[in-house]
Amino acid sequence: MREDVDHHIADALSRPAVVRLDSHTLCLRFETMKVASALEAVRYLLERGTIEHGDTLVDSSSGIYAHALALACHRYGLHCHIVASTTVDLTLRTQLEILGATVEPMPPSASLKLDQSRRVARVQEILRDRPRYHWMRQYHDEVHYRGYRAIADLVRAHVDCSRLSVVGGVGTGASTGAVASFLRETSPGVELVGVQPFDSVTFGSEHVHDPEIIIAGIGSSIPFDNVDHTLYDTVHWFGFDAALSGGVALLREHAIFAGLSAGAAYLAARWEQRVDPGRVCVVLAPDTGHRYVEAAYSRHASAARPEELEPRQIGALSEMDLPWSRMRWGRAEAPPGAVGPGVSRSAAGGQSVAVAS
Incomplete structure (x- = not known):
């Protein structure tokens, strides 16, 4: 059998399609980006003896990580x-369910914030009742950084990193943060541009309410302990309408059907190149657009064209507003309320997993 044949579909899904959008823009389009993270995290935990074959792994998810x-x-x-x-x-x-997972859906909720809080509380209940279950802690454990080293190597093989920006959803920090960390091992000047929704505590946008927020997974109503805010150079906050505009443009212009966070990242990358025309951008598209068809893409005819939009440039978090705001973060510390108590950045035992080999 040829050595380059995958032995499980997860191995294939851990690698993105690499698409050159133009001479200065590369898109890494995943079907399910967090496969890269989950595979390596599970392999590492098995290798360390933290978990054993036959154990049960449990976590909360809005979709991709599940x-x-x-x-x-x-x-x-x-x-x-x-x-x-x-x-x-x-x-x-x-x-x-067909893959063998036990799926425990939460009841309908009035808000994503309440939904997220309920999910975490339920995981903690499960752990009290079943102490041998292992909580993967995708929101808190830096073991999830490890799987993105291969993605950074892929980027390094395709672009000159001397004037590079990595652009994508912040989420738990274990995608954009990890890719940038690994790239900076050889190119310290790599910039990291994070994409956030409004209504998220992660980068201090919880005071701006977006009534149509469905950009699940890239922001949070609770602190995410494995987000390292000091990795980010610039942050863009997007509302639903602006993210939809970017998603429709990405599909219309490049035939890439991806989620709303990818649409937001595409708009952010276009703007960063407008600010610095010589900059190369790598856009992370973490999932497909299928789950957003009914709630978002079915409204494509009303989506604004990207050239009709520009971000509100802000110097303080209190200045942000819909539909799109941008701020030079400058690798600053986390804003108040963005980090939970007792945060440790030594999940792998003594050093940040983000830079561990």
Whole structure:
């Protein structure tokens, strides 16, 4: 058998399609980006003896991580228990169940904030009742950084990193933050541009309410302990309408059907290149657009064209507003309320996983 043949679909899904959008823009388009993270995290935990074959891994998810963890558990012979957000649709839930995962959906909620808080509380209840379950802590444990070293190597192989910006959703920090950290090992000047929704505590936008927020996964109503704010040079905050504009443009102009966070990242990259025309941007597209069809892409005819939009440039978090704001973060510390108590950045034992080999 040829050595380059994958032995499990998860191995193939951990690698993105690499698409050159123009001479200064590369898009890494994943089907499920967090597969790269989950696979390596599970492999590492097995290697260390933290978990064993046959154990049950549990976590909360709004969709992408649920799929990734279920695939990793299938790959390594583990059980999987997902406390699922209300945003997990029937298509994904059916896949998870057939893969062997236990899917525990949360009841309908008045807000994503309440949904997220309930999910975390439910995970903690499960752990009290089943002490041998292992909580993957995707929101808190830096072990999830490890899988993105291969993605950084892929970027390094395709672009000159001397004037490079990595642009993508912040989420738990274990995608954009990790890719930038690994690239900076050889190119310290790599810039990191984070994309956030409004209504998120991660970069202090919780005071701006977006009534149509469905950009699940890239922001949070609770502190994410594995976000390292000091990695980020610039932050863009997007509302639903602006993110939809970017998503429609990415599909119309480049035939890439991706999620709303990818649309927001595409707009952010276009703007960063306008500010610095010589800059190369790598846009991370973490998922496909299928789960956003009914709530978002079906409204494509009303989406503004990117050239009709520009960000509100702000110097303080109190100045941000819909539909799109931008701020030079300058690798500053976390804003108040963005980091939980007792945060440790030594999840792998004594050093940041973000720079561990």
